[in-house]
Amino acid sequence: MSGDDSTPCLDDDALAELVDGELGDARRAAIFAHLAGCAACRRLVADLGSEPVVPDEATASDDDRLGRGDRIGRLVIERVLGAGAMGVVYAAQDPELHRRVAVKLLRRTDSAPEADRAAIQREARTLARLAHPNVVTLHDVGVHGDQIYLVMELVDGATLREWLAARRRTWPELRDVFVQLGRGLAAAHAVGLIHRDIKPDNALVGRDGRARITDFGLARAPLVEHARGAVTGAAHATAPAGTPAYMAPEQLRGATLDARADLFGFCVMLYEALHDRRPAIAAVVASGESPVALAPIAAPRVRGVPRRARKAIARGLAPDPRDRPATMTALVDDLAHRPTVTPLRAVLALAVIGGAVGAGLALRAPVDAP
Numbered sequence: 160m161s162g163d164d165s166t167p168c169l170d171d172d173a174l175a176e177l178v179d180g181e182l183g184d185a186r187r188a189a190i191f192a193h194l195a196g197c198a199a200c201r202r203l204v205a206d207l208g209s210e211p212v213v214p215d216e217a218t219a220s221d222d223d224r225l226g227r228g229d230r231i232g233r234l235v236i237e238r239v240l241g242a243g244a245m246g247v248v249y250a251a252q253d254p255e256l257h258r259r260v261a262v263k264l265l266r267r268t269d270s271a272p273e274a275d276r277a278a279i280q281r282e283a284r285t286l287a288r289l290a291h292p293n294v295v296t297l298h299d300v301g302v303h304g305d306q307i308y309l310v311m312e313l314v315d316g317a318t319l320r321e322w323l324a325a326r327r328r329t330w331p332e333l334r335d336v337f338v339q340l341g342r343g344l345a346a347a348h349a350v351g352l353i354h355r356d357i358k359p360d361n362a363l364v365g366r367d368g369r370a371r372i373t374d375f376g377l378a379r380a381p382l383v384e385h386a387r388g389a390v391t392g393a394a395h396a397t398a399p400a401g402t403p404a405y406m407a408p409e410q411l412r413g414a415t416l417d418a419r420a421d422l423f424g425f426c427v428m429l430y431e432a433l434h435d436r437r438p439a440i441a442a443v444v445a446s447g448e449s450p451v452a453l454a455p456i457a458a459p460r461v462r463g464v465p466r467r468a469r470k471a472i473a474r475g476l477a478p479d480p481r482d483r484p485a486t487m488t489a490l491v492d493d494l495a496h497r498p499t500v501t502p503l504r505a506v507l508a509l510a511v512i513g514g515a516v517g518a519g520l521a522l523r524a525p526v527d528a529p
Contacts, residue, residue, distance in 0.1 A: 246263050263309045407424065408423075409480060
């Protein structure tokens with residue numbers, strides 16, 4: 160036993176429960192308290208997969224599963240879209256407005272439903288103020304029995320994870336999608352929301368090419384402006400929620416979070432898209448070493464990544480949030496930057512071209528007869 164004296168090191172069953180989101184609140188709090196003091200278990204957790212629990216006909220519990228034709232309020236359920244630790248997502252039809260929507264039915268918790276309802280309604284009002292093209296639109300929030308549900312726009316497309324898996328993506332493709340997602344997060348930070356569960360399963364890429372951030376179900380704390388321009392918050396998570404493989408070190412420790420925790424998760428996503436693997440997060444948490452030294456970012460598998468973008472991603476992966484970019488907007492600006500040809504480069508390029516042309520003419524020049 161190490162770390163927290165009351166909780167043993169994580170075995171296979173505990174790791175599986177953590178990944179599948181099957182831990183109760185008390186058990187989850189105990190495990191994360193243990194992780195805060197046990198480097199060995201943090202290394203295990205950092206290697207966990209991050210795919211959500213996606214149910215087939217038999218996955219969700221009988222209490223949570225709704226079938227085709229069932230109703231949540233006036234909405235008529237069509238099918239299950241997916242599920243995770245926070246709840247089950249359905250495609251549904253709104254017969255009054257003649258539109259299809261996504262409905263997230265949140266799982267029951269041990270806390271008082273009234274407290275949950277009040278917190279989520281406050282969050283819903285904040286989300287409704289966003290109206291940003293790169294954030295999934297929240298239409299409504301309500302209560303179904305003793306469960307809370309959120310009604311959101313139904314995006315015709317795929318998760319970022321599915322989009323990346325479909326084929327090898329070029330840097331311009333990745334840049335365009337991640338810049339959009341970064342702008343959506345920046346808009347959320349501007350109205351006072353920290354997402355806290357940034358991962359490829361919580362980002363969508365529509366068939367129209369528009370990318371959106373979704374699932375703000377873990378966002379809770381209001382933010383305030385930091386003196387140096389960073390957005391900071393007063394959220395203290397005694398039992399951190401989120402996906403360990405994408406968590407910022409301070410989130411894994413249960414420390415106070417600000418918007419720079421989202422920057423870390425965002426850069427883990429982008430690093431993974433570039434390298435086909437995640438950076439060595441657990442080693443960073445345990446040792447405080449630089450992610451750049453642990454997993455060099457100078458040679459991404461995707462070609463053509465500008466140096467400025469590589470440096471920005473490396474800064475975003477800094478173990479200390481003070482070493483990361485101050486805001487998501489600053490990070491996005493570095494990613495969106497497109498290098499221009501400097502005058503010196505232009506001169507050199509012309510010289511090379513001129514030399515090549517001259518050589519070609521020399522080869523073709525007729526030889527005078529003696």
